[in-house]
Amino acid sequence: METNERVQKLVDVARGKHNILVCTHNNPDPDALACAAGVRLLLGKLLKVKPKVVYGGVVGRAENRAMINILRLNVRPFDKRMLGKKTTVILVDTQPGASNNPLPRGFVPAAVLDHHKPIRRMTGLCDFSDIRPDYGSASTIVMEYIRAAGIEPNARIATALLYGIQTDTLGIGRSGLKQDVQAMQYLFSLASLPLLHKIQNPKLPREYLYVFADAIERSRVIKDVLTCRLDDIASPDAIAEMSDFLLKAEGIGWVLVTGMHNGDLLFSLRTSGKSRTAGDLVRRIAGTKGAAGGHVRSAGGKIHLKEGSSKEDIMGSYHALSAKLEQRLYSSLKRTGEPRRFRPHPEPDRGNCSAVSDSN
Numbered sequence: 001m002e003t004n005e006r007v008q009k010l011v012d013v014a015r016g017k018h019n020i021l022v023c024t025h026n027n028p029d030p031d032a033l034a035c036a037a038g039v040r041l042l043l044g045k046l047l048k049v050k051p052k053v054v055y056g057g058v059v060g061r062a063e064n065r066a067m068i069n070i071l072r073l074n075v076r077p078f079d080k081r082m083l084g085k086k087t088t089v090i091l092v093d094t095q096p097g098a099s100n101n102p103l104p105r106g107f108v109p110a111a112v113l114d115h116h117k118p119i120r121r122m123t124g125l126c127d128f129s130d131i132r133p134d135y136g137s138a139s140t141i142v143m144e145y146i147r148a149a150g151i152e153p154n155a156r157i158a159t160a161l162l163y164g165i166q167t168d169t170l171g172i173g174r175s176g177l178k179q180d181v182q183a184m185q186y187l188f189s190l191a192s193l194p195l196l197h198k199i200q201n202p203k204l205p206r207e208y209l210y211v212f213a214d215a216i217e218r219s220r221v222i223k224d225v226l227t228c229r230l231d232d233i234a235s236p237d238a239i240a241e242m243s244d245f246l247l248k249a250e251g252i253g254w255v256l257v258t259g260m261h262n263g264d265l266l267f268s269l270r271t272s273g274k275s276r277t278a279g280d281l282v283r284r285i286a287g288t289k290g291a292a293g294g295h296v297r298s299a300g301g302k303i304h305l306k307e308g309s310s311k312e313d314i315m316g317s318y319h320a321l322s323a324k325l326e327q328r329l330y331s332s333l334k335r336t337g338e339p340r341r342f343r344p345h346p347e348p349d350r351g352n353c354s355a356v357s358d359s360n
């Protein structure tokens with residue numbers, strides 16, 4: 001299908017509707033926020049409607065909050081009461097039935113734009129869907145729509161889209177695809193680089209910096225595989241963020257971080273290698289218990305912990321389950337031995353920065 005046709009189908013879904021929600025995944029990242037802003041722009045220009053952009057969870061990451069404030073993105077938390085009979089929902093950067101979005105179980109939105117695998121059964125029930133697992137970001141999909149419609153985004157929206165694509169593709173070295181790179185090249189001429197810089201370098205709350213110290217302290221390694229249990233976390237974003245951060249360590253090729261939020265165990269898996277994909281491995285280690293999915297180098301999921309038990313019980317099952325996930329990861333990758341604390345190498349300069357040692 002041509003891009004123009006897709007734009008037409010998306011527009012048809014919203015035509016004549018007055019209550020349109022563009023909904024992102026929970027704890028939205030820049031790609032989700034930018035993609036939603038792009039859909040809002042598109043429908044605003046083509047239909048003269050103003051959809052509401054809504055998200056589940058919280059915006060935790062300081063950069064993401066800065067993005068919303070600096071670019072004055074009009075977003076608000078989702079509330080079930082927003083879903084009336086006449087509500088048209090367009091879901092972005094996630095799919096119905098994926099459990100990482102705030103839509104009630106079984107709710108079929110009118111349209112979906114996403115780039116995550118797997119393609120969900122319920123996605124097939126939507127009036128319009130465009131799922132591209134071979135795209136680095138959902139913002140690139142909407143960017144192509146915007147261009148095909150002959151719309152030029154203003155500096156704020158262009159900056160949002162550029163940042164969305166950048167973080168989803170370059171952030172952790174996922175292969176930037178031709179389409180993503182093309183979209184970024186185009187957006188560079190329209191975006192505000194001073195604003196982008198401001199978003200990327202926000203002042204950080206001190207407690208936020210302490211999460212990094214805590215994550216290092218809690219890290220354990222077997223050879224090139226690092227695991228870390230953050231326990232209770234204030235913001236679910238911390239999981240993905242700490243995985244990205246710990247994967248920067250010399251000699252580390254795999255990172256699994258778990259944490260606990262609202263009675264769920266959240267986890268994320270990262271790899272810098274190419275031999276196995278994180279998305280496939282994550283589905284294997286999570287088994288059928290929870291919701292899991294992802295890309296080649298990054299993946300994650302959520303497993304609900306026992307309800308109605310005491311705080312100690314929940315903590316206990318969190319640790320037991322974390323241990324199980326860690327064990328499955330180690331054995332899938334055939335890394336044996338006892339996990340050790342993550343320490344600086346004893347020698348300050350080993351001459352070979354990619355050396356892996358199990359004697360640390």
Ligand SMILES: [Mn+2]
Binds near residue numbers: 093
């Ligand atoms: Mn995305």
